Amino acid sequence: TIVMPVTTPFSKVTRTEREDATIELVGDDFAAALAHAEQLAAATGATFVPAFDDPFVIAGQGTIGLEVLRQVPDLETVVVPVGGGGLLAGIAVAVRTLAPHVRLVGVQSETHPALAAAIGGAASPSGAATTIAEGIAVAHPGVLTTEIIRALVDDIVVVREETIEEAIALYLEIEKTVVEGAGAASLAALIDHPQRFAEQRCAVIVSGGNIDLRALSSVILRALARTGRIVRFRCEIPDQPGQLALVARIVAEEGGNVIDVDHHRDRPGVPLRETVLEVTVETRDRAHADRIAAALTAAGLVLRDPFGT
Numbered sequence: 001t002i003v004m005p006v007t008t009p010f011s012k013v014t015r016t017e018r019e020d021a022t023i024e025l026v027g028d029d030f031a032a033a034l035a036h037a038e039q040l041a042a043a044t045g046a047t048f049v050p051a052f053d054d055p056f057v058i059a060g061q062g063t064i065g066l067e068v069l070r071q072v073p074d075l076e077t078v079v080v081p082v083g084g085g086g087l088l089a090g091i092a093v094a095v096r097t098l099a100p101h102v103r104l105v106g107v108q109s110e111t112h113p114a115l116a117a118a119i120g121g122a123a124s125p126s127g128a129a130t131t132i133a134e135g136i137a138v139a140h141p142g143v144l145t146t147e148i149i150r151a152l153v154d155d156i157v158v159v160r161e162e163t164i165e166e167a168i169a170l171y172l173e174i175e176k177t178v179v180e181g182a183g184a185a186s187l188a189a190l191i192d193h194p195q196r197f198a199e200q201r202c203a204v205i206v207s208g209g210n211i212d213l214r215a216l217s218s219v220i221l222r223a224l225a226r227t228g229r230i231v232r233f234r235c236e237i238p239d240q241p242g243q244l245a246l247v248a249r250i251v252a253e254e255g256g257n258v259i260d261v262d263h264h265r266d267r268p269g270v271p272l273r274e275t276v277l278e279v280t281v282e283t284r285d286r287a288h289a290d291r292i293a294a295a296l297t298a299a300g301l302v303l304r305d306p307f308g309t
Helices: 010-017 030-044 055-071 086-098 114-120 143-152 161-175 181-192 213-226 243-253 286-298
Strands: 002-004 023-025 077-081 103-109 155-159 202-204 230-238 257-264 274-282
Touching: 002 010, 002 030, 010 023, 055 086, 055 143, 077 086, 077 181, 086 103, 086 143, 103 114, 103 181, 114 143, 114 155, 155 181, 161 181, 161 213, 181 202, 213 230, 230 243, 230 286, 243 257, 243 274, 243 286
Parallel strands: 002 023, 077 103, 077 202, 103 155
Antiparallel strands: 230 274, 257 274
């Protein structure tokens, strides 16, 4: 029997059920699920297996450190996503024992930096904020894992939510690998803190690929908008024949691809016999979008809030 928060992605729940596990969804966060699991074990006499704060769980996750050192003998830094701390603690024990010169860095989301706060001596945050990295959204790290990490790990860094999204998109587009938010946090650290990892041979641990298709589709669309490959041009045009064709022709001549068109005649502030035209365009990159915007402006069209998403 596995207890998960009700906010757990459907894909993770479904795949776990396929392994013949009984799933109980309880509470909005890990702490609530943990409390219920402990109560369930006490009531039924079952053996309670913690998610991370257990010597054997830590040891099992530490085998990743052995694999990394075997595959990358000249390694300089290992970057590990961290929530409760089991994965980082296990890898830290293995790496620090066999290659004490290798730098160990843990990564947390800015919304759930509980371990970073604990190591730094600050009060632990509530962990109430939502995050795409729910796999490391732990409000209180383990007692044993925190002790190990404090003794062996060099640094804990915090990354932005939007950078985690960017990392997911990069894995998908470049590596053709589907990675969940928690698993992408390690790459996000290199993006958000490049100066900390410059000129170093780094191993980034990808710790999971359980992400809902709906969330993944949203990440992809947001990444396209963020990089200027999907843009929405807004402009006021005369409400008469030929104006839409003019805009479409300019976009086509500049090599853009129109994927959506919308007229708004009834918005406040729009003059009579005019309309607000919103054209969503697929482009190669931000520079290409800039060229299309310049061409539209050169044709006498006034763009309102260009590149809106």
